[in-house]
Amino acid sequence: GAGVSQSPSNKVTEKGKDVELRCDPISGHTALYWYRQSLGQGLEFLIYFQGNSAPDKSGLPSDRFSAERTGGSVSTLTIQRTQQEDSAVYLCASRDRGLNTEAFFGQGTRLTVV
Amino acid sequence: AQSVTQPDIHITVSEGASLELRCNYSYGATPYLFWYVQSPGQGLQLLLKYFSGDTLVQGIKGFEAEFKRSQSSFNLRKPSVHWSDAAEYFCAVGLGTYKYIFGTGTRLKVLA
Numbered sequence: 151g152a153g154v155s156q157s158p159s160n161k162v163t164e165k166g167k168d169v170e171l172r173c174d175p176i177s178g179h180t181a182l183y184w185y186r187q188s189l190g191q192g193l194e195f196l197i198y199f200q201g202n203s204a205p206d207k208s209g210l211p212s213d214r215f216s217a218e219r220t221g222g223s224v225s226t227l228t229i230q231r232t233q234q235e236d237s238a239v240y241l242c243a244s245r246d247r248g249l250n251t252e253a254f255f256g257q258g259t260r261l262t263v264v
Numbered sequence: 265a266q267s268v269t270q271p272d273i274h275i276t277v278s279e280g281a282s283l284e285l286r287c288n289y290s291y292g293a294t295p296y297l298f299w300y301v302q303s304p305g306q307g308l309q310l311l312l313k314y315f316s317g318d319t320l321v322q323g324i325k326g327f328e329a330e331f332k333r334s335q336s337s338f339n340l341r342k343p344s345v346h347w348s349d350a351a352e353y354f355c356a357v358g359l360g361t362y363k364y365i366f367g368t369g370t371r372l373k374v375l376a
Contacts, residue, residue: 154307181362185366191368192354192366192367192368192369193366195363195364195365198362198363200362205362206362206363241307241308243308245362250296250315252298252313253310253364254310255300255307255308255309257305257307258307
């Protein structure tokens with residue numbers, strides 16, 4: 151695709167429900183990142199994929215959070231048993247191989263847990 | 265520990281005035297450096313990047329940034345701000361092969 155696409159753009163869910171957030175990276179980009187941006191905060195790293203594997207998932211805040219990537223392309227971030235503190239904008243970014251490359255970001259999914 | 269500091273949470277400037285947004289990093293080696301801009305409801309857009317070579321880099325929308333190794337800084341500048349520059353600006357550091365660390369952002373307000 152022309153850019154990183156995230157869906158849905160907005161999601162309102164009830165506390166305790168599970169949600170899935172989708173990221174479609176730029177075609178051919180091998181690296182994929184998920185970040186969380188809370189109100190007034192910077193970007194909090196969640197997980198990094200290289201291809202389909204996740205060598206760094208150190209930023210996932212709890213075992214309620216998981217992510218997968220299939221076919222070296224689409225990634226899904228799943229939050230189980232959502233809590234109000236999970237409310238944030240979830241940003242996905244992808245990057246081409248090589249050190250001298252920058253990350254391209256999607257427009258994010260705004261998650262509101264009520 | 266590696267870190268990125270943007271000391272100014274909010275900055276307000278008048279349209280046409282010059283702008284400098286500060287960014288300091290802590291890292292043992294020369295990092296890759298980036299400035300991103302986030303307009304309301306949008307994702308992050310890359311303004312400019314520094315990997316090596318000339319320490320003064322030019323970006324889009326008339327922005328430039330200067331890498332100063334001695335000060336561990338990568339400040340963003342623009343000689344004349346436009347109302348459309350109102351947004352949040354993030355400095356980021358690329359470490360090693362894949363990791364990025366972002367600052368907490370500086371929100372720019374432009375007065376007409």
